[in-house]
Amino acid sequence: MTFTKDMKMADLIHKNYLLLSIISRFGIPLGFGDKSVEEICNEYNVNTYFFLDIVNSYSNENYITDVQHNNFSIHSIVRYLRKTHKFYIDQIVPEINCLITNLYQNCFQQKDNVKLLLNFFDEYKNELLIHIKREEDVVYPYVLNIENAYETKKISKKLVAQMKNYSINEYLNEHSNIEEKLLDLKNLIIKYLPPTSDYKYRNKVLAKLFQLENDINDHSRIEEKVMAPKILEMEKFLFSHFSIDKQNSSDE
Amino acid sequence: MSKLTFIIANKSFIVRRGLVSTIEELPNFEVVKEVENEINLFKAIDKLTPDFVIINFEFYKSLNIINLNLLIEKRKTKIIKLVDRNTDNDFFKETDFYIDINESKSSIVGQIKDIATPFLESENISINNSILSNREKDVLRYIALGFTNKEVADKLFISIHTVVSHRKNITKKLDIHTVSGLTIYAVLNKIIDIKSS
Numbered sequence: 354m355t356f357t358k359d360m361k362m363a364d365l366i367h368k369n370y371l372l373l374s375i376i377s378r379f380g381i382p383l384g385f386g387d388k389s390v391e392e393i394c395n396e397y398n399v400n401t402y403f404f405l406d407i408v409n410s411y412s413n414e415n416y417i418t419d420v421q422h423n424n425f426s427i428h429s430i431v432r433y434l435r436k437t438h439k440f441y442i443d444q445i446v447p448e449i450n451c452l453i454t455n456l457y458q459n460c461f462q463q464k465d466n467v468k469l470l471l472n473f474f475d476e477y478k479n480e481l482l483i484h485i486k487r488e489e490d491v492v493y494p495y496v497l498n499i500e501n502a503y504e505t506k507k508i509s510k511k512l513v514a515q516m517k518n519y520s521i522n523e524y525l526n527e528h529s530n531i532e533e534k535l536l537d538l539k540n541l542i543i544k545y546l547p548p549t550s551d552y553k554y555r556n557k558v559l560a561k562l563f564q565l566e567n568d569i570n571d572h573s574r575i576e577e578k579v580m581a582p583k584i585l586e587m588e589k590f591l592f593s594h595f596s597i598d599k600q601n602s603s604d605e
Numbered sequence: 606m607s608k609l610t611f612i613i614a615n616k617s618f619i620v621r622r623g624l625v626s627t628i629e630e631l632p633n634f635e636v637v638k639e640v641e642n643e644i645n646l647f648k649a650i651d652k653l654t655p656d657f658v659i660i661n662f663e664f665y666k667s668l669n670i671i672n673l674n675l676l677i678e679k680r681k682t683k684i685i686k687l688v689d690r691n692t693d694n695d696f697f698k699e700t701d702f703y704i705d706i707n708e709s710k711s712s713i714v715g716q717i718k719d720i721a722t723p724f725l726e727s728e729n730i731s732i733n734n735s736i737l738s739n740r741e742k743d744v745l746r747y748i749a750l751g752f753t754n755k756e757v758a759d760k761l762f763i764s765i766h767t768v769v770s771h772r773k774n775i776t777k778k779l780d781i782h783t784v785s786g787l788t789i790y791a792v793l794n795k796i797i798d799i800k801s802s
């Protein structure tokens with residue numbers, strides 16, 4: 354089913370409780386009463402169509418963005434992406450870490466092996482942090498500048514120089530697959546770690562890993578399929594409007 | 606269950622016969638045509654829509670690759686290249702299929718099976734799907750210890766292509782994609798000893 358602006362916000366949560374974490378990222382607290390999605394979004398200054406696009410695609414992989422209404426700003430997308438990063442770093446990653454530690458403390462025979470998983474998750478965490486840092490330090494500032502130039506029809510020398518060497522296309526090419534290690538960890542826990550005396554934490558770790566994977570997939574989708582195409586269009590416009598020559602790379 | 610079909614493209618009659626008899630020993634695999642030049646190869650692909658073309662590397666390089674790709678794309682035909690230890694590694698792409706011609710007969714049969722079997726339309730491909738062969742365990746051991754493809758190839762006296770195709774199979778069988786994941790698998794299954802790593 355597709356969520357619409359006239360539905361009650363509370364019903365969204367009833368349909369898919371995983372949306373809870375998404376809704377918090379928008380800064381919307383619980384206690385909606387019977388207010389509709391649109392009413393709540395207006396109350397908290399959230400673009401309703403952007404909100405619907407996010408919750409719909411989160412709940413349904415095959416959901417196709419309503420092109421008529423996808424005029425939300427890069428600004429709002431980046432704000433949401435940043436909040437999501439924060440959710441990973443502050444919440445779900447420490448939670449998983451803590452659960453694996455609990456698993457470690459609660460099992461007897463497999464201690465050494467669980468320790469390996471703990472290290473593995475640590476490696477993954479570092480990879481994720483590097484990925485996030487690159488986006489927050491380089492990519493997001495760049496896309497915000499592009500949007501700004503596009504809106505104001507004014508471009509700084511610095512941005513022109515940057516555009517000659519960098520394009521959002523490069524981001525798409527380099528955007529690394531950060532799910533691989535997560536998939537591996539899931540399989541190690543499901544298939545290859547021999548039975549452990551504890552099953553509660555083992556199950557909880559898995560459930561969280563599935564949630565994180567789901568969330569990251571959705572997050573990457575927004576980066577690649579929503580943010581990047583908009584920027585690509587704006588770049589194209591800026592190139593012709595300011596007649597910027599794309600510098601040929603050094604192999605010319 | 607439908608059969609997988611092969612075209613053998615090679616200038617040498619002896620090599621062709623060798624491949625045909627090797628492949629036809631396998632159930633569900635069938636050679637539908639042997640060809641020795643480009644025109645006949647393109648005609649045969651067009652007419653017979655084979656699942657695979659097995660072609661030696663030199664021959665492949667001499668083809669009009671653009672036309673070939675046009676032909677095979679629509680038909681979902683896969684190209685398997687025959688290589689040997691002297692084949693130039695510059696041409697080598699991880700996504701392609703290779704068979705190392707200098708290997709023993711059983712190894713060549715294994716390589717063909719490993720490449721082709723996943724494309725068989727069957728209810729269950731193999732029950733022992735996730736069990737690694739001894740050779741794969743050897744490769745996994747070195748990967749887990751942090752050796753590069755080239756180093757593994759040198760240690761096991763096999764070509765780098767063979768190492769890569771083993772790696773692909775290991776990853777497919779275990780559904781583990783990263784080196785650190787493979788390392789943990791190797792420890793859990795006592796393929797390497799944690800103290801030695």
Ligand SMILES: [Fe+2]
Binds near residue numbers: 488
């Ligand atoms: Fe991100």
Ligand SMILES: [Fe+2]
Binds near residue numbers: 484488528573576
């Ligand atoms: Fe990302």
